[in-house]
Amino acid sequence: MTVLVENYFQVDWRSRTLECEACEWRGDSRQMSLEPHEDLSEYLCPRCEDILLVVRHPDMDQVRAAAAAGHPEALEQLALVEEYLQRAQD
Structure with a gap:
């Protein structure tokens, strides 16, 4: 079961x-x-390639909420996105 x-x-x-x-x-x-x-990302069995895990990618609202809650990975992702957006504006 996936x-x-x-x-x-x-x-x-x-x-x-x-x-x-x-x-x-x-x-x-x-x-x-x-x-x-x-x-999303699919994770496949290394032996038979059945899909075992499907992980939905977070949207910006989820990243912001998790970052506000102190989630380390969300804080990193938010910083990368903000840096990218700042460079795009320059």
Whole structure:
């Protein structure tokens, strides 16, 4: 069964151990193959390539909310976006 992560910042999805129903491989996202897309990323079983995990990319409202709550990764992402926008204005 594919696990869907709706809110990138609220779940520690990277270290969650998943089991592939097709081939019984077990591991976390760091061991899976990554297939990035515009709005989400798919993580595939490294053995049989079944999709085990789908993570929706955060929108700016989610990044801002998580940054305001002190989430370290959100703070980094927000700083990068703000830097990019500032350079675009210059």
